[in-house]
Amino acid sequence: MKEVIALHDITKSYFLGKQELPVLKGINLRVSSNEYLALMGPSGSGKSTLMNIIGCLDTASSGQYILNNKDVSQMDDDELAAARNAEIGFVFQQFNLMPRLSAWENVAVPLIYAGVSLKEREERAWAMLEKVGLQERGKHLPNELSGGQSQRVAIARALINNPSLILADEPTGNLDSKTSVEIMDLFSSIHQNGNTVMLVTHEDDIAHCTHRIVRIRDGIVESDVRK
Secondary structure, eight states, X not given: XXXXXXXXXXXXXXXXXXXXXXXXXXEEEEXXXXXXXXXXXXXXXXXXXXXXXXXXXXXXXXXXXXXXXXXXXXXXXXXXXXHXXXXXXXXXXXXXXOTTSOHHHHHHHHHHXXXXXXXXXHHHHHHHHHHTTOGGGTTSOGGGSOHHHHHHHHHHHHHTTOOSEEEEESTTXXXXXXXXXXXXXXXXXXXXXXXXXXXXXXXXXXXXXXXXXXXXXXXXEEEEXXX
């Protein structure tokens, strides 16, 4: 099975003046293609820092991070941005949609950075909205969508570049329980279609929808359980 993520002894420290604050203390983690896993941990455990490193939003203090056969550890900011756009689809708790763009235009944004023509952007965005069951709302602005619809737009945007990894941070945090179930069903179907999906969550019932639960505590992997 092809490896999407390989973390080797990843550490991360922040500094307050000269005082070093270690957050990650040697994380080792391997994630294969088409895995569906949850990353869990209490507040202050380091899971958000780890998610930012996996998502190429931050860099480790030491250690090696291989993302889809690319050594992220050696990349500069421009290379990290390119890797982020090509390899990772993000889904956030707050949806992070652009308020003045319609649903289909929001979905198409990553394709702009990829240099795709307007005609192809439009075709691919509408096709992706259809996949997440939201084609009829494609011309609506974010303030005209419900929370669940907004999250479906965000998921379509995450999928549009066919990334190696879907990284979802508390994706049901702002949704009611019925809508949360619908969104988790959508993530399951995305996984069944061959995507690698990692959810960052503090909710056990959400984590138990996945096939593997990695728990972080005090900057280390406390447990790694496959179902």
